[in-house]
Amino acid sequence: MANEEGNSMTTPVGPLGIIAMRGCEEITDKVDKYLCEWRDDADQGTFQIESCCPRFSSGEGKGLIKKSVRGHDIFIICDVFNYGVKYKMYGMEVPMSPDDHFQDLKRIIAAAGGKARRITVIMPMLYEGRQHRRVSRESLDCATALQELAHMGVTNVITFDAHDPRVQNAVPLIGFDSVQPKYQMIKALVNTYPDIKIDREHLTIISPDEGGMSRCIYYSSVLGLDLGMFYKRRDYSKIVGGRNPIISHEYLGGSIEGKDVIIVDDIIASGDSVIDIAEQLKAKKVNRVFIFATFGLFTEGLSRFDEAYKKGLIEKVFTTNLVYRTDELKSKKWYREVDMSKYIAFIINTLNYDRSMSELLDPVKRINKLLGKLKK
Missing domain, CATH: 3.40.50.2020 (Rossmann fold)
Known part of the structure; x- marks a missing residue:
């Protein structure tokens, strides 16, 4: 696998598995394509694990993973702001809110039943990220959500351009990275x-x-x-x-x-x-x-x-x-x-092989290289 980050291969943490929450199919397909090009250990030509969150007519739901994840290094990609995803409740078509998406994310984590070796949540825009501090008698939704994920066994949370990265103080014992594009x-x-x-x-x-x-x-x-x-x-x-x-x-x-x-x-x-x-x-x-x-x-x-x-x-x-x-x-x-699909693929590949993300998180070398080409 030719990796522009220049890292040598090691033994992966576990068999790689990627789960796309509803609304993330497009970018997950691109990520999966890159990983399949770089690696030769894909199961039947894909690292994706099929899952779903069906709904009852009352709006209640459940999470279902359609393949064993025992021992896997699982990466769940979740866009909690995708209002283009809808479900039916009492005959009405309802767009999914951030709360609905976050609840489905927890359902899929629960469906894994603690059998995965490690679970990493890739949530590009952090759920309730703008409700990160208290200025009066109000809830601290982002901190509460992160603590819920930690309690359910999530090992790492990867987000992009967090509104205030200091919210990671709510979960000091799990990995938290705010990636900048x-x-x-x-x-x-x-x-x-x-x-x-x-x-x-x-x-x-x-x-x-x-x-x-x-x-x-x-x-x-x-x-x-x-x-x-x-x-x-x-x-x-x-x-x-x-x-x-x-x-x-x-x-x-x-x-x-x-x-x-x-x-x-x-x-x-x-x-x-x-x-x-x-x-x-x-x-x-x-x-x-x-x-x-x-x-x-x-x-x-x-x-x-x-x-x-x-x-x-x-x-x-x-x-x-x-x-x-x-x-x-x-x-x-x-x-x-x-x-950003190739960048996410690099992040997943790096973490699966348990390598440092320092070079990925600090793009100064790549920016200087780009500027050098522009000057020429």
Whole structure:
């Protein structure tokens, strides 16, 4: 197996098994294809283990694994934000909520019956990840969910761009990794725009708020770019949709006139904030506005992004294929999908052979190699 990470083979922890929860079939098929190309120990040409979570007409469900997993090193891929998956309850077709997906995940873990040698959950966008801290009398849903998984025997949790990685403090005795898709984002930008000039005179990184500064500092330091930030002024006297509404965004940083800018964030929900920031950047006479967001939820639809694109506020939105994307979104001129399936395959292969993930988690070498090719 030719592995670009340069690791030699060792003995695997156990026979590899991959379980795709509902809605994750597409990306799991791609991951499985890579692993089958690299390895020769696939059972009948696949590492996937068939499972299902059938529902009764009342909405109750159960988990079923259709093959023995005794002694296996199991990886369960779960997208808890896939609202495109539906089930019938009392004759009605109901889209699955994050709660429904998480419950099905626990059903599959329970169906394994403790027979697997090890269970790793790959949950790209962490369940209840934005409910990670307590500011009043409220629940700590993310911490509770992680503790449930640990109690059920999960050994590792792999997530991407966690809203606050410190939530792992809730489960200090199991593995927890928050993987960043920085290399893949930069590679997608370079492939889409070969004319892009990555230097201080032509490109600037923008953080949409103070909470995303650490994410943006990495980009600016590795790429050698200046960094700007927007400060969110909120109305703390009101709560709208569970949050204090944003009054305005205030820019903090140097001159960006005539430059391309990259707004880097973890999530696009409604998109109001990022479009407002793009509008303010255009008022400061920037050139092109690119948006990097690990997860594109687009909870309020795509029309406001269509309008922003027509006005010239945004050039391209890059999001990963780690969560559900509609066919309509994929067809948009302003959208570019960043495929993470090969990266997930590397993670699974590395963990199955019980090797260090340090090089996978720190992509500086790959980014520098990519920049070297771009300069040539």
